[in-house]
Every structure is written in structure tokens, then in C-alpha cells.
Amino acid sequence: MKLNLEKLNGYSVLFIQVERIDAHNSGDLKEYILDMIEQGEVNIIVQLERVRFIDSSGLGALLSGYKNTAARSGKLALSNLQPQVLSMFELTRLNRVFEIYADLDEAFASES
Amino acid sequence: MCSSDIQVDLIIPTKTKYLDLIGSIGERIGKDLETFTGDREALAYHLNLVLTEATINAIKHANYDNPEDTVRIVIQIQENAVIIKVYDHGQGFDLESVPLPDFEHLKENGMGLFFIKSLMDSVTYTRQNGCNVLEIIKYLK
Numbered sequence: 001m002k003l004n005l006e007k008l009n010g011y012s013v014l015f016i017q018v019e020r021i022d023a024h025n026s027g028d029l030k031e032y033i034l035d036m037i038e039q040g041e042v043n044i045i046v047q048l049e050r051v052r053f054i055d056s057s058g059l060g061a062l063l064s065g066y067k068n069t070a071a072r073s074g075k076l077a078l079s080n081l082q083p084q085v086l087s088m089f090e091l092t093r094l095n096r097v098f099e100i101y102a103d104l105d106e107a108f109a110s111e112s
Numbered sequence: 113m114c115s116s117d118i119q120v121d122l123i124i125p126t127k128t129k130y131l132d133l134i135g136s137i138g139e140r141i142g143k144d145l146e147t148f149t150g151d152r153e154a155l156a157y158h159l160n161l162v163l164t165e166a167t168i169n170a171i172k173h174a175n176y177d178n179p180e181d182t183v184r185i186v187i188q189i190q191e192n193a194v195i196i197k198v199y200d201h202g203q204g205f206d207l208e209s210v211p212l213p214d215f216e217h218l219k220e221n222g223m224g225l226f227f228i229k230s231l232m233d234s235v236t237y238t239r240q241n242g243c244n245v246l247e248i249i250k251y252l253k
Contacts, residue, residue, distance in 0.1 A: 023128050053135070055131075
């Protein structure tokens, strides 16, 4: 899976560079995030602007990252969700679990 | 797309790389369903998702001892409904015994069948002629 990682405002911002997250590539995403956490990067924002489609395994990969950052007193937040992608979080009520921001500026502002 | 019946019949190897192809066909069908008066963008996403989840479910339940195993997916477009049938050759499972996700303590898996049941109108899983068939119906109200 094509991903870009940038350090911005003290956060590890993970830009997902694919349009589709499904059971074919969600395992890669899950492992990448777990590797980040293992290396001590526990304040993560996943930027999903390019993602048009996510399935249950993609939600599971993000939830895994959320739980593992929380276990290390960090957090994993989400930004720039497209409406249909957001609707998957709403259907599973994961929108109550994750902090979801309209964009990165809003995510950074919420912490300042 | 006209209202006469159309059937798309696909057979794929039990490999996840084909999920995109199967889902994309569903999305394209949803976008072109002129008889559907609701939110066609949402329907297109839902058909993509349901086909993706049903196909991965069949791949997971497939016969791992046989690398030549396949999953067959049939999509029928009728005037008032889209009918999806996904055939696998595995051991099968009891659809009714699959619990709803615990929303207060969501796990990383187990949401796929919940999506199918919540977004579609009818879901059955039966054994027919040596195959398991997951049949999903979406009425185009």
C-alpha cells in the first residue's frame, strides 16, 4: 500500500495514497501502523483524503492502531474523510471512538 | 441501463486481489441503476462494499486444501431488485448464529456480515448442489 509519513506539529501524519482500502491491502496498513507504534510514534493522524472506499477490514486496521496507541497513552485520530467513508464509521458507531477532523488544521487546532 | 434483466456471472480464484474488480463492478452497476430513485451514489458504495465483504467471506470459507478453488459471483439486475449470489465450496457456517457486533467494545473483525445485513434487504446462506450460496437482495424501492 502506498503511504506517506510526515512529522507535522508533533504528530506522525500518515497520508493514505490509495483510493481503496480492503482485505487485500488492509493487512499492510495495520502492520505499518503497528510498526510506527513500536518505534514510539503514538500520536498519529491518519489523513484519508484520497480514500474513496473502505471495507470492514480497513476499519479493523484503523481500530487496531487506535487501541494500540491508547494502550501507550497516545492516540490515533482521523482527518479528511470523504462522506461515504465517514458513513461507514457512523454505521458501526466508530465515529464515537475515533476523533475525526475535517482537515489537518482542525486536528492540530484541537490540541493547541 | 434499461429495465430488462441483466445477469453478470463471474468466477475468480480465491485471491484478495480480485476484490477491487468485483466491488468496482457493483459500484458501476449501482451508479447506472436509473430505476432507483434514492441516493445512487450511496447505493453504488453499498453494492461495492457488500460484494467486497461477501467475496472475502467466501474466500475465507473456501477450501484451502485446493489452490485451484474458485468463488463464483452472480449479479442479477431486475427492474425492482439487485440480487447477488456468492458461491463457495467450503465448510459453510450458520448465518443466524453470527452475532451482531458489540458496538461498545468493537473488535477488529466481524463487521462484514453486519454491513451486508444492515445495508441490504434480505440475506440467506444455504447449501445447494454441493456449494454454499450467500444470497443477498436489494430492492430498488
